[in-house]
Each structure stands twice: as structure tokens, then as C-alpha cells.
Amino acid sequence: MEQYKYLIVGGGMAGDSAIKGIRKVDSKGRICIICAEADPPYDRPPLTKALWTGKKSLKAIWRKTPKRRVDLHLSCVAQKIDPSKKLVYDDKGDVYQYEKLLLTTGGTPRHLPNDLPEIMYYRTVEDYRKLRKLAEESIEFCVIGGGFIGSEIAAALTMEHKSVTMIFPESGICGRVFPEKLSHFLSSFYSKKGVKILPNTSVSSMEKRNDGIHVHIGVGQDLRFGAVIAGLGITPNTELAQNAGLKVENGIVVDRFLRTSDPDIFAAGDVANFENPHLNKRLRVEHEDNANVMGERAGRNMAGDLMMYDHLPFFYSDLFELGYEAVGELDSRLQTVVDWKEEFREGVLYYMDQGRIRGVLLWNVWDQVDSARELIAKKKVYKPNDLISLLPKPQLDA
């Protein structure tokens, strides 16, 4: 049985960032990371963006994990935690003893009810490798889901001159996040780029036949594709924590110091449900900045440099030549105030609840994330007109 001061289950961006955090405080303590994937930790966002636009090569996505003096157990699944003995058991029959344990198990893509083994639920670098191969063939692609992953993959494949059809139940692209007008603009923008858009549409069943994958929509409509990619969101991987008796509720519940209901077990990243003081609510965030900052904080906290996690994460996306950064709560059910410099091309959108800013969308507006964070943190009550021209703030060195 191997003994570790720090054991991490999950080798994604949060797990890797935790190692960085630990090493800032403790240069010697033994660290082990157990990861189900065969690849060492890497950045996921380029899988739908920079690897397709040519801004990054596959070589550039890998994290520096192996250089941080850590035992890396890949293709290895943690199956059970025994918190009373501080042991973790893996699927190869190995047992690990820990002093501090971190769970960064992320999430599993949601599957369609009528699933087929051929459907690609895009999440890993292995999925990227498969899709790259498929993109070399002359086939038609179907993307199911109009959220972050669906919209980015559809753009990436279209830029590769592939024929792409998007199917999603909302009335416009990213309809759960953007107000209706912006979401409808995006749908027509995608159409102009050549993507066939099928909004307000659900897949009723799918079939694999000799001539491809048949996707059935509505009543009796049958569409045929060479490949189908689905982006339907994720469910947090909480089973391990739940079976160990840790508190789980839409993710693994952690306190402000990222400790679970067992003080020697921490959680971070997509799987963690944490309290955010700026929004006065519990959140579970599925974005890179949260995985990086929270992972590093968890690592430092495990190593004894205990501080609260009070970061308000941001996220971003690229949709063809359009792009944005966003902070806080972006929910299309909230009231929005729009401040366009040029409609749908450049501007700031505020997501409001009872006059307070809950989220800010910076649409082709850059270097304003910290200013947006400050506005949310102020918790001031605004009238819609007060928000016009509030951002962007001039940069000091501009």
C-alpha cells in the first residue's frame, strides 16, 4: 500500500491546479493523482476552439503536471473511499493511504435517452482525436444541443468546411444563457455561416443503418448523418463521494475552505458545490477559471495555507469570429439590460435581479472582467439607465 500526504482523484484542470497550489506551500510532501483518462492533464477549452482554428497545436495543451514531482496513475479509476481508515481503492486492486484527499472528478456528459454507441459525447482529448479523423471523411455532421459545446463544435466543423446541422430544443443558440434577441441573432449568424439550424426541435430516436446514423425528429421526419456529436451538459461525478458518506447535493458540498463534510477530504472544480459570497448563493460552476482558481486554492488549503475561496469565476467562448467573456450568473430567465455599442457585435449585457447586477456579458468587449466583478460585488441597486456606458472602463495603460 502506497502512502501519500496528498492524494487527488481526477486528473483534469482542477486536479492539476491543486498540485500547483500544494507545491507553492509544500515542496516535499508526496503527491499522487489518480485519473480515469489515459492522457495526462491538459486544457479542455482548446478541444472545441484553438485546435480547430490552428491557434494551438495538440502539443500546446498539455499541463506541466509530470514536472511537479507527482505519481501519476493514468487509466486508473478510484472505486471506493474509506474515510475512517483514510484509504482509497482503485480498479486495479491497488490501495492508497492519504493524509489529505481531494476529489476533482468533474462530470459525465448527459446521454440521450435513445442512445447509440456511435454517438460522440464530446469531452476529452480522445474525443478530439476521433472527431479529427472523422472530419477527414466527406460526411455530414449532426450536432445535438445548442449550448456551449454544441455551438463551439458546430462552428469548428463548419470552419473545416463540413456540412453541419444543429438540432436543439430551445428557440435559439445558447437560449438558456442569452436573452432571446441575442440568441436568435446567433442562430441567423450561424445560418449565414452555412450551419443548418433546427431550433425548437427534439430528437425522438436514432438508428444506425448501413448508410449512416438516422436521427428522427418530430413526427416521422428522418435525417441521415455520417456522424452525430451531442453536447447536452454534464452531471457531476459524485458517486464516489456519496458512497463514502460525504454530503452531496448538486455536486459535492464544500465549505468556504473547500472542505467536504469530512475535514480531510476536499473537492474542487466542476464537481464542487460551493458558497459564493458575491452572489450570496451556492454555485456549481462548469468553467475553466473556476477549475483553475478553485483547484489551486484547494491544493494550498490542503497543504495548510488555509484561506476562503471567494473568487467569482469568469468564462468565455468563441463562436466563429464573435467572442465573449462573462462573469456571474448568466441565466436568460433574469431581466437583462443591454448596452450595445453596435447591436449584436459589441456591447455589454447586464443580468439583473431586483435592480442588482447578478451577471455581466462582455460581448466582443475585452479586459473588463475585473471591472464586471467589482460591479457585481458592490451589490448596489441600479436603474436600467444607470448601466448605460458603465463599461467598458478605460484601461490604465491604454
Ligand SMILES: Cc1cc2nc3c(=O)[nH]c(=O)nc-3n(C[C@H](O)[C@H](O)[C@H](O)COP(=O)(O)OP(=O)(O)OC[C@H]3O[C@@H](n4cnc5c(N)ncnc54)[C@H](O)[C@@H]3O)c2cc1C
Ligand atoms: C470540450 C470542452 C470545451 C470547454 N471550453 C470551455 C471554455 O471555452 N471556457 C470555459 O470556461 N470552460 C470550458 N470548458 C469547461 C472546462 O473545461 C471545465 O470546467 C473543466 O475542465 C473542469 O475541470 P475539472 O478538473 O473540474 O473536471 P474535468 O476536466 O472533468 O476532469 C475530471 C477528471 O476526473 C476523472 N475522473 C472522474 N472520476 C474519476 C474516478 N473515480 N477515478 C479517477 N478519475 C476520475 C475524469 O476522467 C476526468 O479526467 C470546456 C469543457 C469541454 C469539455
